[in-house]
Amino acid sequence: MDKKHCKKHYDVIVIGAGATGAGTARDCAMRGLSTLLVERFDFTAGATGRNHGLLHSGARYAVTDRESATECIKENMILRKIARHCVEETGGLFVTLPEDDLEYQKKFVESCRLSGIDAEVIDPAEALRLEPAVNPDIIGAVKVPDGAVDPFRLTTANAISARQHGADILTYHEVVDLPVSNGRVTGVELLDRHTGERLVVDASLVINAGGIWGHLIAKKVGVTINMFPAKGALLIFGHRVNNTVINRCRKPADADILVPGDTISLIGTTSSRVPFDQVDNMDVTQEEVDVLLREGVKIAPSLAYTRILRAYAGVRPLVASDDDPSGRTISRGIVCLDHATRDGLEGFITITGGKLMTYRLMAEWATDMACRKLGHTGVCRTAETPLPGSEENVGEDKPRKSHIIEMSTDQLAAQGRHGSLSSEIEYKSDTDDALVCECEEVSVGEIKYAIDKLHVNNLVNLRRRTRLGMGTCQGGLCACRAAAILGNELGKRDEALCDLASFVNERWKGMMPVAWGQTLVEAQFTSWMYEGVCGLEPCKDNIKETHQQ
């Protein structure tokens, strides 16, 4: 959306377009509040785009945090219905290795039962049959309803839904100030990161859904939220090693979850506290890579010789309880703060804590609070109303006439990515079916659709919407093609080449910590290809999205 179409005043302005912010904007808009969603970079640029993509059953929290576990399993079942095009029902296993205590399994299964999670103890041989990638030496296995969820798709779908219900969205607009008048936040002052322009938009209520950055946003109006950035690093493997989520059945620790997602598998995470001045600068260290690999190989031995595509890290927004200023009591649960009652500041609430799995519930809590404060009566319908793309059972209702596929593989891939929205991809010109990204089968038509409809300004945005450049070549071949299309469609070809250079560099950032074997070969090829053959150079003044995956 262009800010020229932005209204002067909204009922609600939501800050932050992660899953929580986009979900909150959706809920507010669905309940009839006029809503603006603002984001300093792109959708999913923070923790939302930098995690496992695990559709938690809640089993992981069952022993240590039953409240979270119960929330998880409820939301898990909801997401399977409302976000089916973002979810893959892989099932999950909690396996006990010879070095782990099998006694823990009993406690684990009992805790799952109490949390309402269906956990079934199975024979290790049966587990191996279900998931051949699992370590054959396991001594115990429990089946749970884990799955995989694509956080990029999920967030985009929430944003699209918000827009369909009348919300406005501004990406690349950073909140630089929260104007306060008579003890009340009256709106936001935004900086357009592309043009450098500033604008003030008024709102009856501002909702802070900025994740770890929410701490800094609240600080602008003198409000302190006791947050602790906790860094988690993950590795992406070059293909799907496993088809079932594999967890270690032990007290949560480093690198004990292996999740399949689309064409790849992910191992994670580590956990370490980082200072606030580092939250925009998430480099994965050699030590983290080594730990992830060492522990990952114990879960699935083939990881030892599987190509690692890249490494990345995200920051969990952990929140300390308000009654413990020392910050020792960390809650992983949802934190919804009304700064009027808490800090004497009207017109401002913060929704934080929680996790990707509970984004919808977080949005519901925040919207409930917003409605209460604004005297608005609206009922939450987000638990029943499917997200755009998930309205119907795409491709499942029609019986196949024969084994011959009626769609091209890139059309099938697009359907997998966008669900029923893939019907909006127009193959207007007869060259729109040409393939741009061969690893992930992204066509010219899909790219044009993403540019038109999904708030795409640059190649990183495009990658998050379509998976372009996420495959084994890491953009080595497709990025140049996509840059040309983007430059032509947006009419900014000079920027397109700067963007191409920063995209190639951003891909390298994730490859560098794991640049050995084929990954180093790929990096050397990419360098030769872009710097050597094309003569591409990085631009100095390019907008830098510091926090990228």
Add this chain to the structure above:
Amino acid sequence: MKYNSIIIGGGLSGLLAGIRLAKAGQKVAIISSGQSALHFSSGSFGLLGSVDGHSVTNPVEGIKNLPAVHPYSKVGAEKVISHAAEVKNLLSEAGLTFKGDATANHYHLTPIGRCRPAWLTLDDYATCEDLAAIKWKKVAIINFKGYLDFYPEFIADELKKKGIVSVSYTLSLPDLERLRKSSSEMRATAIAKYLKGDNLDLFATEINRVLTPDIDMVLIPAVVGLDSEKPLVDLRSKVKAPLSCVPVIPMSVGGLRCQMALRRYFESLGGVYFLGDSVSSGYMKAARMVSVETVNLAPVSLFADNFILATGSFFSHGLVAEPHKVVEPVFNLDVRVPSDRDEWFRKNLFEAQPFMEFGVDTDPQFRVKKDGKVIENVYAAGAILGGCNPLKEESGAGVATVTALEVADLILNQK
């Protein structure tokens, strides 16, 4: 099987060394695993385009400023230049017409319209004498419908900055329309297979149809002339204005043409080219390599008096990186690599990356070392030498060919 020399690696370096040795009457075998860096070539070869970030106009002068570890410094400036001249002759004998020479760099046009320094450029590829100016007045840029690896708009933008007007046309041919039905088939080498014979006539007619008299240059994507330069010569004779190719996203049609022409020339000189094979082990006696075994020919051993290792860098698997070390996979030779992985890389991909300079350790005569000891009859040539950043220097092809001729000479001059 017994040879005078066995060359491991069948890319630009291995082929040039093989041709030089075979021409001198040696019985030579090349063992090639397949693809080489030539397959990803821009159609231009660089000798030395830049030193320490300063562009070099005359490589002869630039070589004098290189550090001692650089392969050129080991060869010596004068010999680099004489080898370079010989390289151009050998390429020409192989049926490859190049323009340019070692005393003055020219520039070649890239797929996005930028200019990169070059020593030799295939005759049919577009070049400019210097960065500031190109002599063309009005350029027609031709692309094929649905072809995504060539960027007329980017090229037009760059030409405009130099004051050159351009017009773009998108053409198609019936055979290419059929090719296009499969959404991943519109790639350079696939197109090149169709652009000969009648299709080439058709293409020339289509180009001529859109040409206006004021157009003094036609730029087409480099997708013509896979087996030889003949289709391009034909096309140029049929099109009514001067015509040049612009490199595209690999696979490189020009590079493949070089690879095939050099192999044909090598074989015509009596050389044996084992394609799709790789050396699995070497048998040493004292400080000499006696024989090697290959994957396909084992248990038969290949014996030779001398061996040349021209297996390339990481990209060609001449070097293989593991999490905490880099190995030379054929003979497990000594490599010059820092032990801490953090020292291998820079965070900005466009900075000079240390890993680009990794290579095997050699004595001043390019003989490789194992466990600190020189192997007396195994030489290294090309990218596996390391000691320079071929990307930043634009010296990859130069190092490959010059060191190939140098080690060939060292072998031929043995007493």
